[in-house]
Amino acid sequence: MSVDPPPTPGPALPPPSADAPGALVVAQIGEIAVTSTLVRTPAGDLPLAGSTWHVTEEWQPEQRTPTWAVVAAIVGFCVLPVLSLLFLKVRTTVYRGTAQVVVTNGPRQYVARVPVNGQARMRQLHQQVNYARSLAAL
Template sequence: MTFPPDDPWGTPAPAPPGPPPGPVGPRLVPPQVPAPAPDPGPAPAPRLPNDPTIYVGPVIVQIAEIEITSTVVRTPAGDVPLARTQWQVNDFWVTQRRTPTWAKIAGVAGVCFTGGLSLLLFLVKESVPQGTVQVTVTNGPWQYVARVPVHDERDVHTINQQVNYVRSLAAL
């Protein structure tokens, strides 16, 4: 749009000659209705990518991030058939002896009242297990290692029982 220099009110100059203007208003397009999708029927059972004959069912046992179904071992590294898997458990935990918190508080708080006799509470010790249990599952060249933190001897016993149960499932 250009304005002539002598027009103080800014009225637009006539448009240059060109093609005639197109139709005014929106262009009407008939609506397109998508065809209904065909019914896929019942969903097929989930399968492993490499073995189409293996059915993946519900999780029976879970050891850390390893999930075991009746036919498959699922890990973050991938799935592998449960048959012919080998399982190994290694304990990497120690029991430390330390003074419990309650004995430290009572020993310091009681110094004023017992004349230092309460400091004998610092001799009280408790056993605190710390560490991990390493569970290794192997199937041919494929291997996965899970490290499970343990806080009690019962945790170690429970993990060993779970692995023994999975070994019995793998032998079937």
């Protein structure tokens, strides 16, 4: 039975700086990642200080037949075939949208389109952008 000696500690690694690739992301807006000093985009990094942010909402209504109406039409088809087909005429409106988030710093600009499926997600997106704005103002 052999006992291994405890491992010797190696040199301590320095903490990651704010500009390091592994810097802590404080906000994620679509494909835009915001750290304490940088805005990381697929097209490259922008400095967070002095950046401007804009959000544009685009909503599109979509007409759908609800699931309960399809089920009622199928079940009712066995009892009253002609009248049960009227359930298929029931429509509900569902709003789908995208938010266009534009971040600009000097001559550089990046535009991200973020799909949203309701007002709650849009509010969350606005809160994230407002947080990024507050960090950019520091």
